[in-house]
Amino acid sequence: MNLFADIFSVLTNHWQLIVSIVLIMLLSQFMLGFVLRKIFNERLHTEEYFALSSAGWILPLSLTSVIWLAWGIILPARIGAALLLIVLAALAIVLFIQTRKESVPGLNAVPWSLLTLLGASILLRFAFVSRAIVPLYFDSAQHYLIVNALIRSLDSNELPLWSTLTSSYYHIGFHLLAALIVSFSGASINDVILILGQVVVGSIPLSIFPVIKQETQSSAAAIFAVLLVAFGWYMPAYAVNWGKYPALTSLPLITFVISLAYRTLTETDTLSRGKSRGSMILLGLSTLVTVLFHSRAVVVFGIVALAWILAARWQRLSKLWGGVIFFTTLIALVLIILFIGTKEIFGLLFDPYWEKGLLVTTGVLFLAIFAQWRYPRLAFASLLVILLLLGALLIPIQVPGYGMLTWLDRPFVEMMLYLPLSLLGGIGLAGLEKSLQGLTHTGTIKRFWRVPYLSLLFIGILLANALAHYNLYPAGCCEIVGRDDLVAIDWVDKNLPAETRILIASTELRVLDTPQGAAGSDAGIWITPLTGRKTIPWPFQSDFSQQATYDWLCQMGLGYIYIGEIGATFDNESLSSQPDWYKVLLSMPRTKIYQLSGCPLPQ
Amino acid sequence: MTQKRLILGISLVVLLFLAIAGFVFFREWRRDQASVNKRYPLQALKYCSSSPVTPCVVSFSQDANGNMLVSFLTDGAFYPDFYLKITAGERDHIYVCEKTNTLATSVYCTGKALPVGEVLQFYVISVNGDVVLAQGNFPIIGIALAGPDTFLSPTPGGISTEGITPEVTSSPSYPSYPGITP
Numbered sequence: 001m002n003l004f005a006d007i008f009s010v011l012t013n014h015w016q017l018i019v020s021i022v023l024i025m026l027l028s029q030f031m032l033g034f035v036l037r038k039i040f041n042e043r044l045h046t047e048e049y050f051a052l053s054s055a056g057w058i059l060p061l062s063l064t065s066v067i068w069l070a071w072g073i074i075l076p077a078r079i080g081a082a083l084l085l086i087v088l089a090a091l092a093i094v095l096f097i098q099t100r101k102e103s104v105p106g107l108n109a110v111p112w113s114l115l116t117l118l119g120a121s122i123l124l125r126f127a128f129v130s131r132a133i134v135p136l137y138f139d140s141a142q143h144y145l146i147v148n149a150l151i152r153s154l155d156s157n158e159l160p161l162w163s164t165l166t167s168s169y170y171h172i173g174f175h176l177l178a179a180l181i182v183s184f185s186g187a188s189i190n191d192v193i194l195i196l197g198q199v200v201v202g203s204i205p206l207s208i209f210p211v212i213k214q215e216t217q218s219s220a221a222a223i224f225a226v227l228l229v230a231f232g233w234y235m236p237a238y239a240v241n242w243g244k245y246p247a248l249t250s251l252p253l254i255t256f257v258i259s260l261a262y263r264t265l266t267e268t269d270t271l272s273r274g275k276s277r278g279s280m281i282l283l284g285l286s287t288l289v290t291v292l293f294h295s296r297a298v299v300v301f302g303i304v305a306l307a308w309i310l311a312a313r314w315q316r317l318s319k320l321w322g323g324v325i326f327f328t329t330l331i332a333l334v335l336i337i338l339f340i341g342t343k344e345i346f347g348l349l350f351d352p353y354w355e356k357g358l359l360v361t362t363g364v365l366f367l368a369i370f371a372q373w374r375y376p377r378l379a380f381a382s383l384l385v386i387l388l389l390l391g392a393l394l395i396p397i398q399v400p401g402y403g404m405l406t407w408l409d410r411p412f413v414e415m416m417l418y419l420p421l422s423l424l425g426g427i428g429l430a431g432l433e434k435s436l437q438g439l440t441h442t443g444t445i446k447r448f449w450r451v452p453y454l455s456l457l458f459i460g461i462l463l464a465n466a467l468a469h470y471n472l473y474p475a476g477c478c479e480i481v482g483r484d485d486l487v488a489i490d491w492v493d494k495n496l497p498a499e500t501r502i503l504i505a506s507t508e509l510r511v512l513d514t515p516q517g518a519a520g521s522d523a524g525i526w527i528t529p530l531t532g533r534k535t536i537p538w539p540f541q542s543d544f545s546q547q548a549t550y551d552w553l554c555q556m557g558l559g560y561i562y563i564g565e566i567g568a569t570f571d572n573e574s575l576s577s578q579p580d581w582y583k584v585l586l587s588m589p590r591t592k593i594y595q596l597s598g599c600p601l602p603q
Numbered sequence: 604m605t606q607k608r609l610i611l612g613i614s615l616v617v618l619l620f621l622a623i624a625g626f627v628f629f630r631e632w633r634r635d636q637a638s639v640n641k642r643y644p645l646q647a648l649k650y651c652s653s654s655p656v657t658p659c660v661v662s663f664s665q666d667a668n669g670n671m672l673v674s675f676l677t678d679g680a681f682y683p684d685f686y687l688k689i690t691a692g693e694r695d696h697i698y699v700c701e702k703t704n705t706l707a708t709s710v711y712c713t714g715k716a717l718p719v720g721e722v723l724q725f726y727v728i729s730v731n732g733d734v735v736l737a738q739g740n741f742p743i744i745g746i747a748l749a750g751p752d753t754f755l756s757p758t759p760g761g762i763s764t765e766g767i768t769p770e771v772t773s774s775p776s777y778p779s780y781p782g783i784t785p
Binding site: 002133134137188190234238242244347348351352355356410411414475477478483484486487489491493495507508509510511519526530583584585586587588589591595 | 654663664666672674676679681701703704705706709711779780782
């Protein structure tokens with residue numbers, strides 16, 4: 001009952017923002033659905049249109065946010081946002097009136113089921129917001145900073161300079177979208193990030209429906225895959241704990257692009273030249289927008305395209321060579337998994353799918369046999385995608401300005417693996433259904449084991465597993481801000497000089513073989529976004545009782561040291577043991593603010 | 604079919620309208636609950652628990668000037684502006700309260716430091732109309748005093764870096780982007 005009470009408290013506390021986001025989501029979805037219907041007419045079922053437009057709803061809204069950014073030169077941000085959304089709503093009404101004149105297929109149970117699933121999926125995700133004080137982990141502080149910079153620039157009728165946003169951040173799509181919503185709703189940046197993030201997470205599962213429905217014609221199997229994405233493993237939804245909002249927002253878009261590409265390719269012969277061109281333009285636009293949300297999506301698109309082409313070629317091989325290639329791929333997959341398992345830095349990669357998701361993954365592996373048997377091309381392509389995603393972790397690339405990286409990083413691959421696995425699960429269930437259908441036709445097995453019962457059985461097991469293990473609330477690992485921290489940061493804002501520099505705890509950011517610098521490890525990382533004071537990150541394990549440390553702090557001209565309430569914080573004892581060097585300014589049960597004192601005057 | 608779609612569209616709009624109206628009604632009801640002009644049973648004031656009933660006290664703190672800070676968790680934007688009165692013996696102490704910029708549910712009140720351990724009477728009183736919104740009797744516990752000898756020390760001992768110029772350690776001591784802990 002707590003879950004429902006928590007969801008209800010979020011609905012009542014943030015109802016204006018939730019209604020605003022859901023309304024623009026529906027508007028966006030409706031417009032995209034209209035465009036898709038113009039291209040594909042009656043080639044797609046109502047449920048496919050619904051699922052496709054649910055996956056790509058961010059697309060029209062993102063284009064709107066880009067226009068809003070450009071309007072920023074002439075119009076104040078708030079007025080520009082309101083005007084644009086009025087135009088968007090008016091356009092949607094015109095399109096709605098126009099669609100009334102056209103005949104559309106009737107609604108059956110499947111679209112209603114999808115609508116219910118989408119609503120339930122988004123509603124359940126609001127439980128997360130009920131216990132989150134601010135968006136989680138250090139990434140979120142960065143998002144706040146960028147959204148704030150965007151709004152401030154546009155409020156003063158200026159286009160934001162790249163350098164004013166940040167020198168090292170490039171996934172601007174999510175921030176533009178959040179800034180647009182902040183501007184027209186008047187809600188706080190943190191609330192918008194939290195609520196928008198959960199709406200995005202809630203809309204990810206439906207994005208897988210179209211591909212499976214198209215390939216298998218089984219709605220039950222496609223719904224099973226939707227549930228796999230939603231509750232099968234703790235990824236991808238868990239990434240909100242990491243504050244990976246741009247990457248999360250790119251996920252439904254990636255699946256939308258894949259679904260659209262798949263449709264466009266399979267309908268090439270039946271589409272008119274104009275419609276084919278329209279589809280390609282939409283595909284290009286969606287790809288661009290996806291990359292705007294997460295630049296590494298380019299690599300994923302490359303991997304999916306390569307896997308699809310290789311799978312097509314593989315299908316044309318003789319049985320013998322096809323078998324050899326298939327088993328070679330399987331062996332390569334096992335070897336790469338074993339190799340990655342030996343690397344400490346990638347240790348967490350398989351955690352959601354193996355250590356914490358063994359039952360579901362085992363079920364998917366079982367279904368993958370039927371997927372390979374009945375839908376060999378998509379199943380083999382999914383295997384190749386897994387292989388290439390893992391391979392992309394190991395292949396280095398020199399990126400100008402960023403040094404030596406790898407094609408993909410561990411957190412993103414960890415977030416992405418749900419996609420090929422869910423595809424295998426969905427088409428695998430359809431494959432199993434098909435196989436059993438063959439047997440029931442020949443009377444080999446009893447009527448009881450007919451298809452609908454089988455899908456229900458798998459869906460039931462999946463939901464029972466989710467009920468027992470799935471956690472909708474924030475994970476303790478990534479909460480770095482406590483309630484006292486908010487009071488302390490507010491106190492900093494009101495009591496410390498604006499030009500001061502504050503030392504904050506940090507930890508080493510390491511998702512590749514080589515370290516990627518420091519990342520804030522407690523609430524200190526929020527001081528700059530919330531107060532504008534400069535902060536200097538420093539390893540949280542540091543011993544402040546040492547003379548060398550004190551001398552260095554004095555040399556750096558630091559004024560204050562912040563100890564957060566939770567996370568990896570500085571050791572308070574090493575500071576309190578030197579009262580002549582560090583004077584306490586604010587003392588809360590766990591949060592402390594010290595002032596550096598007694599430093600020799602600079603010569 | 605067109606008629607069906609029209610009915611469906613109208614139904615969805617009506618449903619949405621009802622949902623919005625429901626939330627507005629509920630919000631107003633919540634606001635009335637906390638309203639300073641109506642008489643309702645006085646809310647009990649306690650320390651916040653894991654499932655807190657708001658308003659509740661999060662913590663007591665102290666700044667370098669010897670002021671005491673009392674942190675509160677409230678309902679957020681709906682909760683009226685208030686000040687805190689603490690009665691110790693026969694003396695009343697008034698604390699000015701303000702919401703943090705970040706989160707409307709976080710409020711802190713600043714005023715005179717009071718002794719730890721002694722049972723005190725706490726009154727949360729609305730700025731508008733001086734209506735008592737919540738009241739509770741309890742001692743101050745867990746206060747962190749701003750003297751170097753009286754700190755609570757919640758964190759375990761740190762790792763020594765004696766004689767080394769401070770720099771980032773070479774191996775991860777805390778996993779980046781961790782998973783679910785068992």
